[in-house]
Amino acid sequence: MAISRKPLDVDNYSAAEGGNGSAIPGYYSRVNLNDIINNFIVGYTGDGKVLPKVPRYEVAFWAQRTVQEFSYDIFHAEKTMEIELSSTLQISLPSDYVNYVDISCLDADGNLRPLQNSKRLKPAKSASQDQDYNYIYDQEGNIIYEQTSQTLKQFGESDIATKKQNYESDEYDVRDEAYGAKYGSEPERANANGTYVLDLEAGKIYFDSMFGEGDIIVLSYISDGLGDNGDFANVLVPKLAEDAVYASILYNLSKLRPSASGAAGLYKKEAYAKLRNAKIRLSNMKIKEIAQVLRGKSKWIKH
Numbered sequence: 166m167a168i169s170r171k172p173l174d175v176d177n178y179s180a181a182e183g184g185n186g187s188a189i190p191g192y193y194s195r196v197n198l199n200d201i202i203n204n205f206i207v208g209y210t211g212d213g214k215v216l217p218k219v220p221r222y223e224v225a226f227w228a229q230r231t232v233q234e235f236s237y238d239i240f241h242a243e244k245t246m247e248i249e250l251s252s253t254l255q256i257s258l259p260s261d262y263v264n265y266v267d268i269s270c271l272d273a274d275g276n277l278r279p280l281q282n283s284k285r286l287k288p289a290k291s292a293s294q295d296q297d298y299n300y301i302y303d304q305e306g307n308i309i310y311e312q313t314s315q316t317l318k319q320f321g322e323s324d325i326a327t328k329k330q331n332y333e334s335d336e337y338d339v340r341d342e343a344y345g346a347k348y349g350s351e352p353e354r355a356n357a358n359g360t361y362v363l364d365l366e367a368g369k370i371y372f373d374s375m376f377g378e379g380d381i382i383v384l385s386y387i388s389d390g391l392g393d394n395g396d397f398a399n400v401l402v403p404k405l406a407e408d409a410v411y412a413s414i415l416y417n418l419s420k421l422r423p424s425a426s427g428a429a430g431l432y433k434k435e436a437y438a439k440l441r442n443a444k445i446r447l448s449n450m451k452i453k454e455i456a457q458v459l460r461g462k463s464k465w466i467k468h
């Protein structure tokens with residue numbers, strides 16, 4: 166049902182790929198949200214169709230909601246960004262951020278080293294106070310907060326690097342748990358790569374003093390798939406899940422209409438069945454790759 170595209174047409178590829186258009190490589194495996202909305206209106210609405218009359222904005226709403234829900238665990242809508250740290254040792258979350266998958270740092274050899282989320286430090290807002298320790302309020306009676314809390318300042322200025330250097334020396338204090346004490350270390354804290362604090366309210370990630378200006382942080386995160394929803398042509402859906410998107414839109418629209426609510430139960434079953442099919446199709450499991458991994462099961466592991 167998708168609008169046909171010519172995968173090798175020079176007018177479709179971007180100038181960077183030797184073409185005259187704006188499409189990116191690999192676009193043929195996906196269909197944009199504009200096409201999905203148009204195809205649904207043509208195929209499912211009108212006289213003699215399943216839905217006699219549905220305004221376009223309503224179809225667009227449920228199409229966006231479907232893309233959002235599918236992005237979390239079906240589309241594998243993971244994005245990866247390389248971000249260079251400034252002297253403030255903090256980065257801002259992307260505008261389409263939903264949840265993080267992995268946060269790593271890039272070492273000198275080009276390897277990614279996993280970072281640990283600081284479980285014993287929670288981001289807090291620092292209230293402004295006068296010399297008598299009373300809160301300072303604005304004209305509307307709300308408490309004024311400092312730009313950066315003292316908790317996060319001390320986290321960024323902590324002398325963790327020195328503790329790491331002294332870890333194997335006689336100067337190391339076994340009571341210091343920055344990297345886990347020598348005797349009975351805590352695995353969740355035994356990490357020499359550094360830690361970070363995620364502040365969702367501020368939309369920031371703060372890093373400790375293990376890092377410095379110019380270090381490269383690699384952030385892998387889940388997007389809601391609608392990062393550029395101002396233009397539906399830039400919201401892309403894998404063609405392997407296109408039919409599941411149509412089924413989901415149909416079910417959500419039919420359950421709200423008396424004329425089609427009788428068949429809503431059938432559409433619901435169809436939507437879940439096609440959703441499962443989409444998961445299988447997009448799982449991208451390769452038999453040869455699985456067999457290569459399973460060859461390691463014959464190894465003897467000594468303890």
